[in-house]
Amino acid sequence: MLLIDCPYCGPREEIEFSYGGEAHIERPKQPDKLSDAEWADYLFMRNNPKGPLAERWCHSYGCRRWFNVERHTVTHEIQRVYKMGEPRGGEEGT
Amino acid sequence: MKRQRYRLDVGARIDRGKTLRFSFNGKSYEGFDGDTLASALLANGVRLVGRSFKYHRPRGIFSAGMEEPNALVQLGSGAASEANLRATQVELFDGLEAASVNCWPSVDFDIWAINDRFSSMLPAGFYYKTFMWPKKFWHQYEKVIRRGAGLGTAPELPDQNIYDKRNQHCEVLVVGGGPAGISAALEAGRAGARVILVDEQAELGGALLGNGEHIESRSGVDWALAARTELDEMPEVHILTRTTAFGYYHHNYILMVERLSDHLGAPAGTLRQRLWKIRAHQVVLATGAIERPMVFADNDRPGIMLANAARTYVNRYGVRPGNRAVLYTNNDSAYHAAHDLAEAGVRVEAVIDVRPNPTGEGVEAIRQRGIKVLAYHALVGTVGVKRLRGIEVLALNEKGDGFSDGLQRLRCDLLCLSGGWNPTVHLFSQPGGKLNFDELKACFVPGETNEAVIVAGAANGVFSLQGCLAGGAAAGREAAAKTGLEDPGAPSLLPVIPAEEGPITPVWHLPPVSKGEMRFVDLHNDVTASDLELATREGYRSIELVKRYTTAGMGPDQGRTGNMHALAIVADTLGRSIPEVGTTTYRAPYTPVPYGAMAGRDVGALADPIRMTAIHGWHERSGAVFDDVSQWKRPWYYPRPGEDMNAAVKRECIAARTGVAILDASTLGKIEIHGPDSAKYLNRIYTNGWSKLAIGRCRYGLMLGEDGMVMDDGVTSRLGETHYFMTTTTGGAARVMAWMEDWLQCEWSDLKVYLTSVTEQWATLSISGPNARRVLSDLAEGVDLAPESFPHMAVREGKVAGINARIFRVSFTGELGFEVSVANSYGLALWQAFQRVGEKYDLTPIGIEALHVLRAEKGYIAVGHDTDGSVTPGDLGMDWLVSSKKDFLGRRSLARSDSIRPDRKQFVGLKLEARVPEGAQIVSELRRRPPMKMIGHVTSAYDSAALGKSIALALIERGHERMGETVAIPLTLEGRVVKAEIVSPVFYDPSGERLNV
Numbered sequence A: 001m002l003l004i005d006c007p008y009c010g011p012r013e014e015i016e017f018s019y020g021g022e023a024h025i026e027r028p029k030q031p032d033k034l035s036d037a038e039w040a041d042y043l044f045m046r047n048n049p050k051g052p053l054a055e056r057w058c059h060s061y062g063c064r065r066w067f068n069v070e071r072h073t074v075t076h077e078i079q080r081v082y083k084m085g086e087p088r089g090g091e092e093g094t
Numbered sequence B: 001m002k003r004q005r006y007r008l009d010v011g012a013r014i015d016r017g018k019t020l021r022f023s024f025n026g027k028s029y030e031g032f033d034g035d036t037l038a039s040a041l042l043a044n045g046v047r048l049v050g051r052s053f054k055y056h057r058p059r060g061i062f063s064a065g066m067e068e069p070n071a072l073v074q075l076g077s078g079a080a081s082e083a084n085l086r087a088t089q090v091e092l093f094d095g096l097e098a099a100s101v102n103c104w105p106s107v108d109f110d111i112w113a114i115n116d117r118f119s120s121m122l123p124a125g126f127y128y129k130t131f132m133w134p135k136k137f138w139h140q141y142e143k144v145i146r147r148g149a150g151l152g153t154a155p156e157l158p159d160q161n162i163y164d165k166r167n168q169h170c171e172v173l174v175v176g177g178g179p180a181g182i183s184a185a186l187e188a189g190r191a192g193a194r195v196i197l198v199d200e201q202a203e204l205g206g207a208l209l210g211n212g213e214h215i216e217s218r219s220g221v222d223w224a225l226a227a228r229t230e231l232d233e234m235p236e237v238h239i240l241t242r243t244t245a246f247g248y249y250h251h252n253y254i255l256m257v258e259r260l261s262d263h264l265g266a267p268a269g270t271l272r273q274r275l276w277k278i279r280a281h282q283v284v285l286a287t288g289a290i291e292r293p294m295v296f297a298d299n300d301r302p303g304i305m306l307a308n309a310a311r312t313y314v315n316r317y318g319v320r321p322g323n324r325a326v327l328y329t330n331n332d333s334a335y336h337a338a339h340d341l342a343e344a345g346v347r348v349e350a351v352i353d354v355r356p357n358p359t360g361e362g363v364e365a366i367r368q369r370g371i372k373v374l375a376y377h378a379l380v381g382t383v384g385v386k387r388l389r390g391i392e393v394l395a396l397n398e399k400g401d402g403f404s405d406g407l408q409r410l411r412c413d414l415l416c417l418s419g420g421w422n423p424t425v426h427l428f429s430q431p432g433g434k435l436n437f438d439e440l441k442a443c444f445v446p447g448e449t450n451e452a453v454i455v456a457g458a459a460n461g462v463f464s465l466q467g468c469l470a471g472g473a474a475a476g477r478e479a480a481a482k483t484g485l486e487d488p489g490a491p492s493l494l495p496v497i498p499a500e501e502g503p504i505t506p507v508w509h510l511p512p513v514s515k516g517e518m519r520f521v522d523l524h525n526d527v528t529a530s531d532l533e534l535a536t537r538e539g540y541r542s543i544e545l546v547k548r549y550t551t552a553g554m555g556p557d558q559g560r561t562g563n564m565h566a567l568a569i570v571a572d573t574l575g576r577s578i579p580e581v582g583t584t585t586y587r588a589p590y591t592p593v594p595y596g597a598m599a600g601r602d603v604g605a606l607a608d609p610i611r612m613t614a615i616h617g618w619h620e621r622s623g624a625v626f627d628d629v630s631q632w633k634r635p636w637y638y639p640r641p642g643e644d645m646n647a648a649v650k651r652e653c654i655a656a657r658t659g660v661a662i663l664d665a666s667t668l669g670k671i672e673i674h675g676p677d678s679a680k681y682l683n684r685i686y687t688n689g690w691s692k693l694a695i696g697r698c699r700y701g702l703m704l705g706e707d708g709m710v711m712d713d714g715v716t717s718r719l720g721e722t723h724y725f726m727t728t729t730t731g732g733a734a735r736v737m738a739w740m741e742d743w744l745q746c747e748w749s750d751l752k753v754y755l756t757s758v759t760e761q762w763a764t765l766s767i768s769g770p771n772a773r774r775v776l777s778d779l780a781e782g783v784d785l786a787p788e789s790f791p792h793m794a795v796r797e798g799k800v801a802g803i804n805a806r807i808f809r810v811s812f813t814g815e816l817g818f819e820v821s822v823a824n825s826y827g828l829a830l831w832q833a834f835q836r837v838g839e840k841y842d843l844t845p846i847g848i849e850a851l852h853v854l855r856a857e858k859g860y861i862a863v864g865h866d867t868d869g870s871v872t873p874g875d876l877g878m879d880w881l882v883s884s885k886k887d888f889l890g891r892r893s894l895a896r897s898d899s900i901r902p903d904r905k906q907f908v909g910l911k912l913e914a915r916v917p918e919g920a921q922i923v924s925e926l927r928r929r930p931p932m933k934m935i936g937h938v939t940s941a942y943d944s945a946a947l948g949k950s951i952a953l954a955l956i957e958r959g960h961e962r963m964g965e966t967v968a969i970p971l972t973l974e975g976r977v978v979k980a981e982i983v984s985p986v987f988y989d990p991s992g993e994r995l996n997v
């Protein structure tokens, strides 16, 4: 049972949140230009690392805002919480 | 009534002035306040308390705590009955009734004990090997086996008690109220931390309650009492006794169950247990250790128990667990037990020690008392079946892996075992804490963890009292400091006087002396050393698989006393080290937790929220039968006297088709959409176009998931320049709202659009039928209802029955229809106004069953009914709703190869010979019996009054090409088949004339 630090409300119990899967998956700007495989990659394929993962959470039973969480999938340690639109940590941009 | 023959005259934590009467297996006994059921039974000389799970061997009390594998009892009867409680944990109360589980007809004469005679036929994996194959016979064996191997009986009546839940935060949670836990709580409390100290026993003290040890000049018990006094004076310290922390989840979230009235017999109506949900900044685990037994032939006879348990019965409960005792050990702690037993007047015959040269202080003390110590000896058998009468001992051979000649027999009625100690690491391990094997202490100790936790005392592999006190105090100070509190100054530590303890020499198993002997490892599940050896011979390598194959550690006791031996024997047999084999996974709960505590107050009417419309009371008074649609109660149909469901629904349908009907549609999901980019946004959310929708007009919209599958539908109206009003399905309302917010916040944050859920703010009544306009015109003010000024799919605002209303001219029945929405608090008033004016038109209230029949006659889909998340707009024949001029969610997926393959299931109507159940499978080639190729299934099926026959909607492979084809719907294995013709799903008024009147 995670304790998640909502960037708008502060730390709250996991049961107040809903999960939105991997973060930073941008919807293709021109879906028609994509092959079936490229579209399927956007639609279905997600990283499943053993380690840090940027993922989306929504404070459904609180402020109803979506935000990003960087969570270690093995230890469940939450390394970072940041707002939608902010770049992920480390070397990569959005 | 028998006297308590084995009770000591003085001492112990019982109140001899308070006699309690109880019964066990129908016989009456007496015990004292402070007893457990186990201690009271031992005080009365009751040795045989149960039968084992598989072989039904006689068993006695084996421990004094939660690790008890044998003494499982059924407590009470009727509604208050509870199964499989450990007698060692049941606090005695006056009037307690208990019975052994797993024996029939009685514990003394157990028919199933015949299993013991044929034990060679019941080896490890017996169920899998014998009974699971051939499969078709399993259900015949099962009944017999379940009766033979069953445990207690679950009560069949509703629980008569109340259960509670509480959430709590603290800075330092200390689990375990023994010397280490108390020390930790004292230090953290003195530092000013907000502390919760929790212990499963009725009073603080832990091991001090049973081991009779002293701290400085005081008894351990007095020290614990003084500590309790000091802790009680600290305003930020909260002590919970009779409370078990049973689950440790990530980020220091701990679940605990507090037993409030079990020790009083949990009288009906009382608050019995409370579930605590704790979020702790820091956790100190001072959960102690559990003693291990020794493994040898017939080590399960009544009269054999853990050495520490015997010591506890003497010191804490004032009970002699036997008259003549032998102890069998591989470490020093049994000698302390021998000492305490001797002090209590038990004749200690000998201590058998597998170590060649035991030398600790405790050993010397025993030798000085003149008690025989047989070093480098091992037990090879016991005498007695229902009661221990003696033991058989052999000296070990030179290598220590077998025996020398010269069997000795010793008489005894009590055999105390100590195979060393296992730190109670369960809670530590649950959230992923790693364990290290300590070779010197021969046990697993806590290692790395990601939680903010400190383990102290015996749980950390520190078994001396001084070590527990010092370790606990240090943990308390460290935990307080980590919460940011200042160090209170000089530590109030006690002088550490290390006791001289000799090292342990684990001897996990020795070879059998004779064939077929039973060396029990898991007493509860009757798993022997031979079973484990056999499992490894049969190729099992993983301890997790050995556990499941042999069932070692899978009983209600979770193998607390046997697991370490099991894994050591597996390691030894495989020639691998213990850490290489590793432990099985520790999972919550640590001890069983009643469902009542989990449910708390969320039972009966509070089990799930019930949503009711503003008009619910009227529906109830009018005899409506309700249907659950998600959490909503919706009128299903309104039977009149003498009507069954079919008759009522038929009448309601006829009213809507020929007169006028009224439906409570308040449960529809409703979302207000505001903002300059609303139309742009709707264009992306819906498949069809929204740019040209005029103010005052409504449009039906289809919503897809990004996978192209239909997700929801509904009518959205434009109320103003930048103001729209969306309706969703009843069940989809919350999901659609969340979906729309998600896209707006995460992908299209540049759009100026604002969403507000208003499902519960509006009551909506749907009037439909040829007379709908007449009824409405009697109540409406300021709205021109004439068809030319208020066409189908338009919205107007005005007053209805004097109430501000939004009137939508929409229809889900195929008849002329109006939906009138008013503020929810006016819903009932509006409904009643319609009842008044509707009388002359025979306005008929209809439920959702009639609505479903009517919409099915029109071929209107019900999302979630006719669709299941695998249906595209094309499959539904709704391509006309899919815009080719814009992008929208799911659009690209409609062009995926799977979405355009020609053999997809498509939405069609079925003309039927007879009614079929929804979900029925459809075949094109009928065969005498399965298997047959299924080409689709029925999604909706009704008797249509308007058409005078049964109709259905279905999804059928290439359905759109199959119009006019006859298919079969096999309904039973006996060959009942209904024939159907594939037709258009629009059965009624295909041109839609009736809507535009």
Ligand SMILES: [Zn+2]
Residues within 6 Å of the ligand: A006, A007, A008, A009, A010, A059, A062, A063, A064, A065
């Ligand atoms: Zn929030």
